[in-house]
Amino acid sequence: MIDSLMSKYNYWIYIVLMMIGFYAMIGKKNLVKKLIGMNIFQTAIILYYISIGVKKGGTVPVLMEGLPHAAAYVNPLPHVLMLTAIVVSVSTTGVALAVLLLIYRRYKTLEEDEILKSMR
Amino acid sequence: MNAPQIPAAILIILIPLMSSYAIPLLGWRWRGAGYYLALSAIGASLVCSLILLYTVLTVGTIHYHLGGWLPPWGIEYVIDPLNGFVGVVVCCLSFLVTVSSRASVEKELPDKKVRFYTIYLLLFTGLMGITVTGDVFNLYVFLEIASLAAYALIAIGEDGAPLAAFNYIIMGTIGACFYLLGVGYLYIMTGSLNIADLAKLLPALYPSKVVLVALAFFLIGTAIKMGLFPLHVWLPDAYTFAPSAVSSFIAPLMTKVMAYILIRVMITVFEPSYSLKAVPVGTILTWLAAAAILVGSILAIAQSDFKRMLAYSSVSQIGYIVLGVGLANATGLVGSLLHILNHGFMKACLFSVAAALMLKTGGRNIYQLPGMHRRMPFTMAALAIAALSMVGVPPTCGFFSKWYLILGAIEAGQWIFVGVILLSSLLTAVYFMRVIEIIFFRPAPSGGHATGEGVRDEIPLSMSVPLWILAAGILLLGLFSEKIVSGILRLALPAGY
Numbered sequence: 379m380i381d382s383l384m385s386k387y388n389y390w391i392y393i394v395l396m397m398i399g400f401y402a403m404i405g406k407k408n409l410v411k412k413l414i415g416m417n418i419f420q421t422a423i424i425l426y427y428i429s430i431g432v433k434k435g436g437t438v439p440v441l442m443e444g445l446p447h448a449a450a451y452v453n454p455l456p457h458v459l460m461l462t463a464i465v466v467s468v469s470t471t472g473v474a475l476a477v478l479l480l481i482y483r484r485y486k487t488l489e490e491d492e493i494l495k496s497m498r
Numbered sequence: 499m500n501a502p503q504i505p506a507a508i509l510i511i512l513i514p515l516m517s518s519y520a521i522p523l524l525g526w527r528w529r530g531a532g533y534y535l536a537l538s539a540i541g542a543s544l545v546c547s548l549i550l551l552y553t554v555l556t557v558g559t560i561h562y563h564l565g566g567w568l569p570p571w572g573i574e575y576v577i578d579p580l581n582g583f584v585g586v587v588v589c590c591l592s593f594l595v596t597v598s599s600r601a602s603v604e605k606e607l608p609d610k611k612v613r614f615y616t617i618y619l620l621l622f623t624g625l626m627g628i629t630v631t632g633d634v635f636n637l638y639v640f641l642e643i644a645s646l647a648a649y650a651l652i653a654i655g656e657d658g659a660p661l662a663a664f665n666y667i668i669m670g671t672i673g674a675c676f677y678l679l680g681v682g683y684l685y686i687m688t689g690s691l692n693i694a695d696l697a698k699l700l701p702a703l704y705p706s707k708v709v710l711v712a713l714a715f716f717l718i719g720t721a722i723k724m725g726l727f728p729l730h731v732w733l734p735d736a737y738t739f740a741p742s743a744v745s746s747f748i749a750p751l752m753t754k755v756m757a758y759i760l761i762r763v764m765i766t767v768f769e770p771s772y773s774l775k776a777v778p779v780g781t782i783l784t785w786l787a788a789a790a791i792l793v794g795s796i797l798a799i800a801q802s803d804f805k806r807m808l809a810y811s812s813v814s815q816i817g818y819i820v821l822g823v824g825l826a827n828a829t830g831l832v833g834s835l836l837h838i839l840n841h842g843f844m845k846a847c848l849f850s851v852a853a854a855l856m857l858k859t860g861g862r863n864i865y866q867l868p869g870m871h872r873r874m875p876f877t878m879a880a881l882a883i884a885a886l887s888m889v890g891v892p893p894t895c896g897f898f899s900k901w902y903l904i905l906g907a908i909e910a911g912q913w914i915f916v917g918v919i920l921l922s923s924l925l926t927a928v929y930f931m932r933v934i935e936i937i938f939f940r941p942a943p944s945g946g947h948a949t950g951e952g953v954r955d956e957i958p959l960s961m962s963v964p965l966w967i968l969a970a971g972i973l974l975l976g977l978f979s980e981k982i983v984s985g986i987l988r989l990a991l992p993a994g995y
Contacts (some may be wrong), residue, residue: 381792383983397541400672403668409664412626412664412668416667416668419671419672419675420671420675423675423678423679423682426679426682427682428720430685453939455685456682456685460633462639466639466642466646466674469642469665470646471640473649473650473653473667474649474664474667475974476650476653476896477649477653477660477664477667478660478664479662480653480659480660481661481664484660485656489673490661493661497657497658497661
């Protein structure tokens with residue numbers, strides 16, 4: 379039991395992080411906290427992808443002399459995919475922050491319930 | 499047979515993408531450039547999509563390898579009858595909506611024209627990219643391009659728009675991330691990201707629970723993105739508060755393209771025998787869809803805001819599309835594909851009418867509309883045609899997609915869904931007939947409006963011509979629906995159907 383937990387600890391961390399982010403996105407009333415939750419959520423997925431590329435004893439995926447087989451290298455593809463996902467997550471954060479600025483200028487608060495009250 | 503490598507497959511993405519970068523450069527000197535550049539880029543894409551569909555139907559599936567890398571290593575664009583069809587629908591509707599966007603952008607966003615059309619083209623690029631790509635990760639990238647552009651476009655709307663956009667960002671990101679997780683689980687199992695390759699590798703792995711988890715993530719991710727019933731909460735606010743030009747672009751297209759992703763995942767990446775029948779996904783989808791159809795219609799009846807009413811009606815129409823997928827038979831799938839086309843035309847027409855009303859009256863409350871048929875007779879006639887089509891009156895196209903859906907439900911032996919479709923037609927009639935009754939039959943308030951009663955005040959030609967093409971399209975698509983079904987949609991069905 380402990381063994382199976384420990385040998386795949388990176389996946390457990392990914393799930394825990396993802397759930398923390400998920401809770402913040404859904405349960406928090408403050409919009410900035412929601413945004414931070416979104417970032418944690420996306421980072422958890424990045425961690426997950428990085429984990430699936432890693433091999434025990436694998437090395438940097440640059441072809442070296444004496445190591446002709448792919449098995450000796452870490453799988454670079456998930457890492458490359460995550461470069462794209464990081465860019466996406468940065469731009470999502472950018473757009474979200476810009477939207478938050480708009481909201482703050484209009485309502486002078488970032489608490490969702492107060493905004494909803496003043497919208498009525 | 500050699501797969502034809504025709505450049506239209508990549509130009510359909512490249513032209514709008516490059517034009518969107520050219521707009522700020524040109525718009526620096528000439529502020530009106532955005533509209534014309536956006537229009538010509540989308541027009542060029544429309545031509546490309548027609549070429550692609552024609553080639554697909556005459557020669558066969560098109561594969562375009564990016565950078566000359568062969569699949570499954572490189573990204574490839576694949577156009578088969580299914581996405582050829584969706585591509586033409588998206589291009590055609592975007593072109594018409596873009597033509598009509600000019601006046602309402604001029605009125606609602608006079609100082610943001612340049613930026614507006616830049617983001618607008620990016621959104622179009624994203625939607626086209628989702629349609630033509632044959633790679634699940636590339637699809638995620640285009641999904642995010644489209645979503646980010648949509649968030650920004652919605653946020654520039656009126657009072658409640660930023661909060662609506664923020665909620666959409668949160669929900670949309672959850673949806674896209676779930677999709678990405680689904681991709682990740684499939685990658686663990688197969689080591690491939692190419693859709694055709696996945697379809698080949700997956701059947702041997704169907705007993706695995708990981709594949710099941712991937713399917714679940716795909717399902718929930720796309721369901722959030724297209725606003726399927728319990729996950730639709732972002733949709734009404736986003737559609738209501740967005741600028742009119744944006745809501746008439748996003749409402750008919752965004753959710754349809756997301757529904758296309760669902761169909762692609764359910765029938766191409768996975769085999770329908772697994773994804774819809776072996777696990778109870780088909781049953782879940784049909785029941786959610788039935789709930790969406792009814793709840794959407796009932797909530798639409800409760801609205802007094804015209805755009806919000808249309809938004810809830812979108813929730814219910816998404817239900818129709820998903821219902822057809824969930825029924826897991828050929829007739830149902832044809833019905834939902836046809837409904838993607840038909841509902842696109844109907845919603846584009848209705849939201850264009852909403853944009854026209856915003857332009858001329860500045861309001862959206864349906865109780866302020868009495869006597870409008872005297873002020874804008876042609877626009878209101880188009881509204882009446884679209885409303886009849888939404889209800890499903892025979893010569894209009896809305897009837898035919900419902901017809902196929904009902905046939906599909908009967909074929910599957912699910913009589914309860916036949917009842918749901920009929921009941922919802924009745925509910926749709928209730929909320930549209932209320933609008934029509936107010937507009938056409940209620941006497942106009944005397945002296946309430948400065949323009950006075952009976953004064954003709956039609957929308958500019960750039961708005962009324964596309965509106966009338968859409969309205970005529972609703973009638974023509976109805977008349978020619980048999981041709982579309984036998985000529986295109988039957989070919990789009992997977993082999994096992």
